[in-house]
Amino acid sequence: MVSHRGATRKRKAPQPNIKVEPPLVVNCICCHCGAVFNPGEVRGRYLNRACPSCNGNLAEGEYDSAAAAISDEIAEVSGLIEESKAAVEKWKTWARRFRLAIFKPINRVFQNKADTSMKRCSELSDRLTAKRRRLYALAKSRYYVSEWYQLTRIPLIRTVVEPYTINVGYGPAGKWSVSPTDSLTSGITAEIQVFMATLARIRDESSQLCEARLVPNIYLPHKQRSVRAERLWSQIDLILLTRQAAFVIEVKRRRKRVLAPAPFEEIWSTTDGSLVDAYARGVLDCASSEAGFTDESFALNQNSRHAIALSEVCKDYPFERIYEQVVYVGTDSFSTDCKGFVDNVNVSKLGRSVADFAGIIEAECARLDSIVSQSRIDDLGEELVETYGDLNQKRGQLHAERIRKMNRV
Numbered sequence: 122m123v124s125h126r127g128a129t130r131k132r133k134a135p136q137p138n139i140k141v142e143p144p145l146v147v148n149c150i151c152c153h154c155g156a157v158f159n160p161g162e163v164r165g166r167y168l169n170r171a172c173p174s175c176n177g178n179l180a181e182g183e184y185d186s187a188a189a190a191i192s193d194e195i196a197e198v199s200g201l202i203e204e205s206k207a208a209v210e211k212w213k214t215w216a217r218r219f220r221l222a223i224f225k226p227i228n229r230v231f232q233n234k235a236d237t238s239m240k241r242c243s244e245l246s247d248r249l250t251a252k253r254r255r256l257y258a259l260a261k262s263r264y265y266v267s268e269w270y271q272l273t274r275i276p277l278i279r280t281v282v283e284p285y286t287i288n289v290g291y292g293p294a295g296k297w298s299v300s301p302t303d304s305l306t307s308g309i310t311a312e313i314q315v316f317m318a319t320l321a322r323i324r325d326e327s328s329q330l331c332e333a334r335l336v337p338n339i340y341l342p343h344k345q346r347s348v349r350a351e352r353l354w355s356q357i358d359l360i361l362l363t364r365q366a367a368f369v370i371e372v373k374r375r376r377k378r379v380l381a382p383a384p385f386e387e388i389w390s391t392t393d394g395s396l397v398d399a400y401a402r403g404v405l406d407c408a409s410s411e412a413g414f415t416d417e418s419f420a421l422n423q424n425s426r427h428a429i430a431l432s433e434v435c436k437d438y439p440f441e442r443i444y445e446q447v448v449y450v451g452t453d454s455f456s457t458d459c460k461g462f463v464d465n466v467n468v469s470k471l472g473r474s475v476a477d478f479a480g481i482i483e484a485e486c487a488r489l490d491s492i493v494s495q496s497r498i499d500d501l502g503e504e505l506v507e508t509y510g511d512l513n514q515k516r517g518q519l520h521a522e523r524i525r526k527m528n529r530v
């Protein structure tokens with residue numbers, strides 16, 4: 122191009138438009154002392170996170186106890202509001218009965234009583250709002266001080282890069298829950314649910330998994346790199362390191378009926394319950410094209426690649442001690458004829474049943490001898506998160522961008 126001064130200049134190549142997420146500002150509250158802090162200020166290490174102000178234990182159960190106390194107060198205040206509303210109605214009715222001019226003094230008495238009850242109602246409503254706000258603050262803080270957030274740094278809200286919102290809260294029964302708002306967060310929240318369920322076993326002294334190490338959301342390099350972008354990294358949802366074995370877990374959320382017959386070489390899904398019944402009666406072959414099932418077996422191949430990628434960077438476990446598990450969340454139904462690992466592979470689900478994934482891992486660990494020391498597991502967990510984790514949230518963005526590009530080709 123020619124500039125105003127007549128000199129020729131080369132047009133500059135346009136800069137790639139890289140979006141940047143603004144710094145995350147989150148105020149967590151301590152469930153003991155009420156101190157407000159940033160999630161990065163949490164003290165301590167894995168399974169022993171503590172408040173930067175009072176040094177109190179920030180485990181999930183501590184938040185749940187604080188939330189249970191607030192929930193009780195909310196119930197009490199709600200009851201008082203109902204009483205006050207009834208009182209307002211009562212005094213208004215009495216005031217109406219004495220509305221004639223000759224009863225003016227009596228009418229004023231009842232009117233005043235109604236006004237007092239109304240004022241109390243409004244004060245109680247303010248108290249209720251404050252308590253509900255505190256309950257939400259506890260639910261949000263429980264997320265940001267959790268092992269999941271401390272090990273992944275995945276925020277509840279993103280506003281610029283692939284914006285999303287994940288909802289958290291305490292339900293009426295005092296149970297903390299996490300829920301998606303769209304398809305992007307439905308995958309992440311399923312991973313969080315599986316992580317939290319495993320963590321509950323890890324904190325349970327009676328469990329075979331007590332003190333096991335969770336390594337969520339890591340990106341392992343592939344030995345053979347190709348131009349195919351997906352080959353650059355293996356994104357692993359969750360690795361569980363125990364003294365006996367390493368478990369590579371792939372989490373899938375499906376609102377469908379899933380069939381996973383042993384020996385776990387295929388997975389099928391359908392929305393039609395009658396197909397599942399026909400399969401159970403042995404009159405339908407999933408693999409036949411007329412059967413109408415969707416083939417979900419790719420999850421098995423994907424997870425096998427993940428297990429190989431782990432074996433390449435982690436030499437502490439021989440390959441026969443690396444297990445592959447696909448875990449379904451939110452299915453309409455889940456059917457399998459095997460509640461255990463077959464040649465180190467298992468497909469199961471999250472939930473209270475014999476096919477629950479964590480129970481299957483516990484049973485497998487109980488069968489095996491220990492080969493890795495607890496201190497080595499702790500160090501290995503730290504190493505994997507530091508080296509292959511996504512604590513600055515850059516790998517995940519790049520990974521998603523590459524997959525998008527690849528899908529456009």
Ligand SMILES: [Zn+2]
Pocket residue numbers: 151152153154155156172173174175176177
């Ligand atoms: Zn504190």
